[in-house]
Amino acid sequence: MKRSDATSRLAKDQPHPVSGGVVAPKGFRCHAVEVGIKDPAKPRLDLALIVSEEPAVCAATFTSNKVKAAPVRVSAEHIRRGRVRAIVANSGNANACTGPRGIQDAKAMCAAAADALGLRPSEVAVCSTGIIGLPLPMERMRPHFPALAAGLQNRDGDRVARAIMTSDTHPKSMAVEVMIGRTPVRFGATAKGAGMICPSMGTMFCFVTTDAAVAPDELKKATLCAVEYSFNRISIDGDTSTNDTVIVLANGAAGNRRIESGTPAARQFRAALGHVMLTLAKMLVNDGERVTKCVTIRVIRAATHLDARRVAEAVANSMLVKCSWNGGDPNWGRVMHAVGYSRAARLKEEMIDIYFDGLIAARAGLYAGTPIEKLKKVTAKRDFTVTIDLNLGTADYHVYTTDLSQEYVEFNSQEYAIRVAR
Amino acid sequence: MKRSDATSRLAKDQPHPVSGGVVAPKGFRCHAVEVGIKDPAKPRLDLALIVSEEPAVCAATFTSNKVKAAPVRVSAEHIRRGRVRAIVANSGNANACTGPRGIQDAKAMCAAAADALGLRPSEVAVCSTGIIGLPLPMERMRPHFPALAAGLQNRDGDRVARAIMTSDTHPKSMAVEVMIGRTPVRFGATAKGAGMICPSMGTMFCFVTTDAAVAPDELKKATLCAVEYSFNRISIDGDTSTNDTVIVLANGAAGNRRIESGTPAARQFRAALGHVMLTLAKMLVNDGERVTKCVTIRVIRAATHLDARRVAEAVANSMLVKCSWNGGDPNWGRVMHAVGYSRAARLKEEMIDIYFDGLIAARAGLYAGTPIEKLKKVTAKRDFTVTIDLNLGTADYHVYTTDLSQEYVEFNSQEYAIRVAR
Numbered sequence: 001m002k003r004s005d006a007t008s009r010l011a012k013d014q015p016h017p018v019s020g021g022v023v024a025p026k027g028f029r030c031h032a033v034e035v036g037i038k039d040p041a042k043p044r045l046d047l048a049l050i051v052s053e054e055p056a057v058c059a060a061t062f063t064s065n066k067v068k069a070a071p072v073r074v075s076a077e078h079i080r081r082g083r084v085r086a087i088v089a090n091s092g093n094a095n096a097c098t099g100p101r102g103i104q105d106a107k108a109m110c111a112a113a114a115d116a117l118g119l120r121p122s123e124v125a126v127c128s129t130g131i132i133g134l135p136l137p138m139e140r141m142r143p144h145f146p147a148l149a150a151g152l153q154n155r156d157g158d159r160v161a162r163a164i165m166t167s168d169t170h171p172k173s174m175a176v177e178v179m180i181g182r183t184p185v186r187f188g189a190t191a192k193g194a195g196m197i198c199p200s201m202g203t204m205f206c207f208v209t210t211d212a213a214v215a216p217d218e219l220k221k222a223t224l225c226a227v228e229y230s231f232n233r234i235s236i237d238g239d240t241s242t243n244d245t246v247i248v249l250a251n252g253a254a255g256n257r258r259i260e261s262g263t264p265a266a267r268q269f270r271a272a273l274g275h276v277m278l279t280l281a282k283m284l285v286n287d288g289e290r291v292t293k294c295v296t297i298r299v300i301r302a303a304t305h306l307d308a309r310r311v312a313e314a315v316a317n318s319m320l321v322k323c324s325w326n327g328g329d330p331n332w333g334r335v336m337h338a339v340g341y342s343r344a345a346r347l348k349e350e351m352i353d354i355y356f357d358g359l360i361a362a363r364a365g366l367y368a369g370t371p372i373e374k375l376k377k378v379t380a381k382r383d384f385t386v387t388i389d390l391n392l393g394t395a396d397y398h399v400y401t402t403d404l405s406q407e408y409v410e411f412n413s414q415e416y417a418i419r420v421a422r
Numbered sequence: 423m424k425r426s427d428a429t430s431r432l433a434k435d436q437p438h439p440v441s442g443g444v445v446a447p448k449g450f451r452c453h454a455v456e457v458g459i460k461d462p463a464k465p466r467l468d469l470a471l472i473v474s475e476e477p478a479v480c481a482a483t484f485t486s487n488k489v490k491a492a493p494v495r496v497s498a499e500h501i502r503r504g505r506v507r508a509i510v511a512n513s514g515n516a517n518a519c520t521g522p523r524g525i526q527d528a529k530a531m532c533a534a535a536a537d538a539l540g541l542r543p544s545e546v547a548v549c550s551t552g553i554i555g556l557p558l559p560m561e562r563m564r565p566h567f568p569a570l571a572a573g574l575q576n577r578d579g580d581r582v583a584r585a586i587m588t589s590d591t592h593p594k595s596m597a598v599e600v601m602i603g604r605t606p607v608r609f610g611a612t613a614k615g616a617g618m619i620c621p622s623m624g625t626m627f628c629f630v631t632t633d634a635a636v637a638p639d640e641l642k643k644a645t646l647c648a649v650e651y652s653f654n655r656i657s658i659d660g661d662t663s664t665n666d667t668v669i670v671l672a673n674g675a676a677g678n679r680r681i682e683s684g685t686p687a688a689r690q691f692r693a694a695l696g697h698v699m700l701t702l703a704k705m706l707v708n709d710g711e712r713v714t715k716c717v718t719i720r721v722i723r724a725a726t727h728l729d730a731r732r733v734a735e736a737v738a739n740s741m742l743v744k745c746s747w748n749g750g751d752p753n754w755g756r757v758m759h760a761v762g763y764s765r766a767a768r769l770k771e772e773m774i775d776i777y778f779d780g781l782i783a784a785r786a787g788l789y790a791g792t793p794i795e796k797l798k799k800v801t802a803k804r805d806f807t808v809t810i811d812l813n814l815g816t817a818d819y820h821v822y823t824t825d826l827s828q829e830y831v832e833f834n835s836q837e838y839a840i841r842v843a844r
Contacts, residue, residue, distance in 0.1 A: 066769045067787075068764030097758055099788045101436055101773065132755030133789045242759060300566065319741065319826075327835030333554030336519055337664055340489030347488045365489075366521045367555045403835075404741075405829040412742055413749030413825075 015176035015272050018186060021157020024175030025186035025211035027053045031151035032163035033144050037137060038092030038130060045163035047141060049148050050207060051086040051117060056251040057216045058084040059223040060125070063244035070095045070102030072243060074110065077123040079251035083120070083217065087207055087247055088113040088126040088148075090141070091164050091192075094203060096242040105136040114144055116149035127245050129192065129203040130164055130281035161190040164205055167411075168192050172283045178272040180265050183256035185212040185335075187272055191280040193244075195390045204231060205245040206280055212269060213252030214259040221261060222270045223248050233399045234285050239256035248273070285400045290411055293325040293403040296385040300396050307344035308397035311388060314342030322404035330375035339388060351391040357384050437697050439599035440608060446597030447608035448635035449475045449675035453573035454585035457567050459559060460514030460552060469563060470585035471570050472629060473508040473539060478673040479638045480506040481645040482547070485666035492517045492524030494665060496532065497547040501669075504638065505542070509629055509669055510535040510570075511549040512563070513586050513614075516625060518664040519555045527558040533566055538571035549667050551588055551625040552687050553616065583612040586627055590614050594705045598840055600694040602687050605678035609635040609694055613702040615666075626653060627664040634691060635674030636681040643683060644692045648825055652699035655821045656707050670695070704838020707822045715825040716745040718807040722818050729766035730819035733810060736764030744826035752797030754783040760809060773813040779806050803811075 030050045032346055036043035060079045062072045078084050088109050095102050110124040117124075128136070161171035175188040193204030214222070228252050252258070259265045285294050297316045302308035315321055318338040324331040332354045339352060354362040354376040359370050377382050440446050452472045458465035481503045484494045502508050510531050517524045519745035532546040539546075548560070597610040615626030628632060636644070649668055674680070683689045707716050719738045724730035739744055740760040744752040754776045776784040778800040781792050800806050 016821035066766075067771045068757055097755060097771070097784070097787055097789070099786070132759065133784070193594075239465065242762060319830075321829055326831060329835065333519060336489055337487065337554065340664060341488040344488075349489045349519070359424040362519070362555070363519070365519055367519070404831055406831045409745050409748060409826055409828045409831055412745035413751065 014044060015178040015187070015275050018175045018177050020155065020175050020188060021173035022050050022160055022188040022190050022209045023157045024188040025152040025209050025251070025253065027251045028161045028188065028209045029053065029152035029154050029209055030157060031148055031153060032146050032159045033143040033151065035090070035141050035144050037090055037141065040140065045159065047144055047148060048089045048160040048163035049086065049152065050160060050209065050249070052249055052251040054251050054253060055083065056085040056123070056249045057219050058082070058247065058249050059216070059219040060245065060247045061102045061223060063241055065242050065244070067097065069128060069243040070098055070106040070244060071109070071126040071128045073196060075107040075127065075245065076102065078110065078122045078125055081122050083123050083328060084123045084125045085249065086113060086117060086250070087127065087249070088124055089164050089205065091166050092129060092130040093134060093136050094130045094132050094243050095128040095136050097115065098135055102133055103345065105138050105306045108138055109141070112145040113148070116145045125247055127205055128242070128388050129164065129243055132238070132242065141300065145158040154347060157188055157190060161192070161269065163371070164192040165191065166203070167343060168287055170287065172280060172287070174276065174279055176272065176276060178268065180212060180256050180259065183254055185210065185254045185256055185272070185274045189276050189280055192285060193284050203241040203282065206277065208248040208273070208276060210248070210250045211252065211254035212250050213254065213256050214250045215261065215268060218259055218261040218266055218269070219248060219250055222266070222273050225270055226273045226277040228283035228360045229274055234281050246377045276319050282400060285402060289401040290405050292382070292405055294383045295325055295401050295403070296383055296398055297401055298398040299394070300309060300387060300389050301393055302390045302395040302397070303346040303393040305395045305397065307346055307390070308395040310342045310344045311339050311390065312397045312399045314338045315337060315386070315388065316399045316401035319404055325379065325403035326405050328376060328379045330356050330361060330372065330379045332367070335386060336365070337360060346392055347390065348392065353387070353389040353391065432745055433549055437495065437600040437609070437694050440599050441575065442596045442597050442688065443578045443583055443595035443611060443614050444472050444610040444629060444631045445576040445613050446610040447631050447673070449633055449673045450610065450631045451475065451574035451576050452579060452582045452829065453575060454581045455514070455570050455573065457563050457566050459512055459563065462562065467581065467585035468512055468514045468565055469570060470511045470582040470651070471508065471535060471574065472582060472633070472671070473574060474671055476673050476675060477505065478507040478639050478671045479636060479637070480504070480547070480669065480671050481641040482667065482669045483496055483645060483649045485663055485694050487664050487666070489519065489664050491550060491665040492520055492528040493548040493550045494667060495525065496528040500532065500544045500547055503831035505545050506547045507671065507673070508535060508539060508541060508546045509549065509671070511586050513554040513588050515550060515556060515558050516549040516665050517558050518551045520557050523557055527560050527788065530560055531563070534567040535570070535768065538567045541716055544730055547669055549627055551586065551627060551664070551665055554664065579610055579612060583614070586614040588614065589758065590709055592709065592842055594709070595703060596698065598694065598698060600690065602634060602678050602690045603680065607632065607678055607694070609698045611698050611702055613706060615706050620688040625663040626697065626706065628653065628668045630670040630695070630698060632670070632672045633674065634672050634681060635676065635678050636672045636691060640670055640688055641670060641690070642681040644688070646808065647692055648695045648699040651696055652703035655814045656703050687787070690755040704822065707824060712827050712829040713824045714804070714827055716805045716822055717747055717823050717825070718820070720807055720809045722811050723815055724766065724807060724819070725813045725815040726818040727769035727817045728791050729768055729812070730817040730821065731780065732766045732817045733764045733812065734821045736760045737808070737810065738821045738823035740746070742828055744824070745827035747801065748827050750798060750801045752778050752794065752801045753782055754789070757808060757810065758784060758787070768814055770814065775811040775813065777809040785810050
C-alpha cells in the first residue's frame with residue numbers, strides 16, 4: 001500500500017462532521033412542539049420526540065442518585081425489555097419527587113407517544129427535566145402528542161436540542177460520519193445540561209442515534225465505556241441529578257455487517273461513540289456565560305486508579321480551587337491542599353509536582369520558583385490543564401471542570417424564587 | 423434536699439462566663455507582639471505565646487490532611503513526649519509546603535520560645551497560619567522572642583486571640599468557671615479560622631487552657647470527644663487545612679483532686695470542655711460578613727451512624743443547597759437531591775420527611791403542601807435548622823454549616839492576587 005492510500009484511509013477512519021443532529025443517521029425522525037409545560041402563558045419548545053423508523057437496539061445509563069425521578073424508573077424498565085425505538089422528552093418539569101402519580105404520568109407520556117406512533121408503550125423511553133416536586137401537567141400535554149408525531153421529519157435535529165434545554169444557553173447537537181469496515185455509518189447526538197454551572201439541578205441528558213447495526217451486548221459495553229470517559233468525567237462530585245440519562249439507539253439502517261464485541265469493527269464503533277460523547281460532554285462544561293474557565297485536571301503516576309481519581313476529583317471539586325480559577329490565580333498551594341485531603345491511600349507530599357500547562361509551579365512539594373507572572377499567563381486563558389504528578393506509580397485519571405463564579409451563586413440563589421413567582 | 427438547693431446546685435454545675443480568655447485559669451500567662459511576618463511595612467500582632475507557669479498535661483488533635491505543615495509535624499512530636507506547657511503561634515505565614523527548611527524553622531520557633539522561657543524546646547508546641555509555600559522570615563522573627571517572654575501577663579487573653587487572626591473579622595476568645603466536685607475550675611480558650619467562609623485556606627486553631635488537674639489519658643479522651651462534637655461538625659467536607667490544630671493544656675493549679683476517667687468528675691470535665699469547644703466552633707461558623715446564614719443540618723432516624731453522617735455532610739456541602747440558603751430559599755428539592763447522592767447505604771425516598779425548623783416541607787418524599795411563603799419565613803432568618811427524618815432507624819447526626827455567597831467567591835478569587843501584590 002502506498003503512503004497516499006494509508007493517509008486517505010486514516011482520514012476516512014476519523015469521524016467527520018455532517019449536518020442534521022439526531023436525524024443525520026438513516027431511518028431516524030424527530031420533532032418538537034410548544035406545550036408551555038412550565039408556563040402556559042409563555043409557550044416554548046418543550047416536548048420532543050425521536051423515533052427510529054425500524055426496530056432498534058437500545059442501551060442506556062441513568063443517574064446513580066438514590067432519589068430517582070419517575071421517568072428514570074419507567075425508562076429503565078422499558079429498556080430492560082429490549083425493544084425501545086423512540087424517546088419522548090420534556091423540559092420545564094422533572095417529574096421527580098412526585099410519588100406514584102409521577103410513575104403514572106411517566107407511563108402516560110410513553111403511552112401517548114406510542115399511541116401517536118402506532119407502537120407499544122414499552123417501545124418508548126421517557127425523559128423529563130425541570131422543576132422538582134411538582135406533578136406534570138399531563139392534561140395540558142396530552143393533546144399535543146398527535147401533532148408531535150405528525151410533524152416528524154429527518155432534516156432538523158436542532159429542534160429537539162432546543163426543546164430539552166433548561167439552564168443551557170444554547171442547544172447542543174452534533175453528527176458525524178465514520179467508516180466502519182467498508183460501510184459509512186452515522187452518529188447523531190444531542191445533549192442538555194449546564195455542566196459544572198449547575199451540577200445537580202441541571203439534569204444531564206444525552207441522546208445518541210446511529211444507523212450502525214450492532215449487537216445489543218456490544219452496544220451496552222460501548223455505551224458504558226463512552227459514558228465513563230465523557231459524562232462521568234464531568235459529573236465530578238457524585239452530585240448526579242435525579243434525572244440524568246444517556247440513551248443510545250442503533251437501528252442498523254446503514255447496512256453494515258452487525259458489529260460484534262472484540263472485532264475491529266467494534267473498536268471503530270467504540271472510538272466513534274466515545275468521540276461523540278466526549279464532544280458533547282465538553283460542550284456541557286463549556287456552556288454558559290457563568291463559566292469563565294474550563295480546566296482539565298490531570299493526575300499522573302498515582303499508585304492506583306482509585307487514588308488518581310480521588311485526587312483529580314478532590315481538586316476539581318474544591319470550592320477554593322474553583323475560586324482561584326475564577327480569579328485567574330495560579331494558586332498551587334490550594335491544589336496541594338486539596339490533594340492532601342483527597343483520601344488517596346498513597347501520597348507523598350515531597351514527591352508531588354504540579355504544572356499549569358507546561359509550566360512547573362511546585363516541584364517535590366515545594367514552590368518551584370517559576371515567576372508568578374508566567375504562571376498567571378496560563379491561568380488567564382479560558383482553557384488550561386493542571387497536571388498533578390504524584391511520582392508514585394503508573395495510574396492516570398483526568399476530569400474536566402470549571403471555575404466557580406459570583407454569577408453562579410447569584411443564579412442559583414435566585415432560581416427557586418423565579419420558579420415560585422412564575 | 424430542698425428544691426432551692428437542687429436548683430442552686432444545678433446552676434453551679436453550669437459553666438458561667440468569666441473574663442480573661444486563655445489566662446482566666448490560674449497559672450497561665452500570655453503575650454503577643456508585632457513582628458510584621460506578612461508585611462514588615464505594616465506590623466500587626468502576629469506572634470503569640472501562651473505558657474503554664476507549672477508543668478502541665480497536654481492533649482491535641484491535628485489536621486487529617488496528608489499534606490501536613492511543618493509546625494503540625496513538630497508539635498505532634500513534642501506533644502507525644504508529654505511535657506508540653508507552652509504554645510508559640512504566628513499568623514501571616516503557614517510554614518506549609520516548605521520542606522526540610524520548614525521543619526528547621528518550626529523547631530527554631532520552639533527553641534527561641536524555650537530559650538526565652540527557660541524551658542526545653544520539646545516543652546513548646548508551635549502553630550503557624552497564613553500563606554502556604556513561602557518560608558518563614560525567621561531572621562525577622564527571632565529578635566522578638568525576648569520581648570514576647572518579658573511581656574507575659576495574666577489579664578488579657580484577647581491579645582493572643584487577635585494575634586492569631588487571618589481572615590477572621592474579630593478575635594474569638596472565651597472563659598468559663600465550673601464546679602468539678604467541690605473545686606471551682608476554669609477553662610480559657612481562643613480560636614481562629616473563618617469556618618465555612620474559608621474551609622481550607624482558613625486554618626483552624628483552638629487553644630484551651632484549664633487549671634484542672636486531670637490524668638493525661640482522660641485529657642486525651644476528653645479532647646477527642648469535645649473535638650468530635652464541635653470542630654469536626656463544622657469541618658464538613660473533609661476539606662481540612664494543612665495546619666488545623668487543637669491544643670488543650672491542663673496545669674492542675676485549681677487544686678482539685680486529679681480527674682480520672684470514668685468518674686463523676688470526668689463527666690463534669692468533659693461536659694465543660696465540650697461546652698467550650700462547641701461555643702468556639704459556633705463562633706467560627708458565625709464569623710464573617712460573607713456568611714449570611716448559619717444552618718444546622720440535623721439527620722434523624724438513619725439506619726446507621728455513618729449513613730446519618732453522610733447525609734448530613736452531603737446536604738451541608740452541596741454548593742446548590744448553600745446557594746439556596748443564600749437566597750433565603752426553602753428549596754427542599756435540592757435537599758432531597760443531596761440526600762440521594764450522599765452515598766448513605768440505606769435510603770428510601772418515599773420515607774423521607776424534611777422540616778425547616780418546625781415546619782414540614784416534604785412528607786414521604788413529596789411536597790407536603792406547606793405554603794412556600796411560610797417556609798420562606800424560616801429561611802429568611804439568619805439561624806435555622808433543617809431536619810431530615812429518614813424514618814429508617816435510630817441513628818442521628820448533625821453539622822453546622824453556612825450559605826455560599828457571591829462575596830465568598832469574590833473574596834477567594836482575589837485573595838492570592840492580594841497576597842502576591844503585598
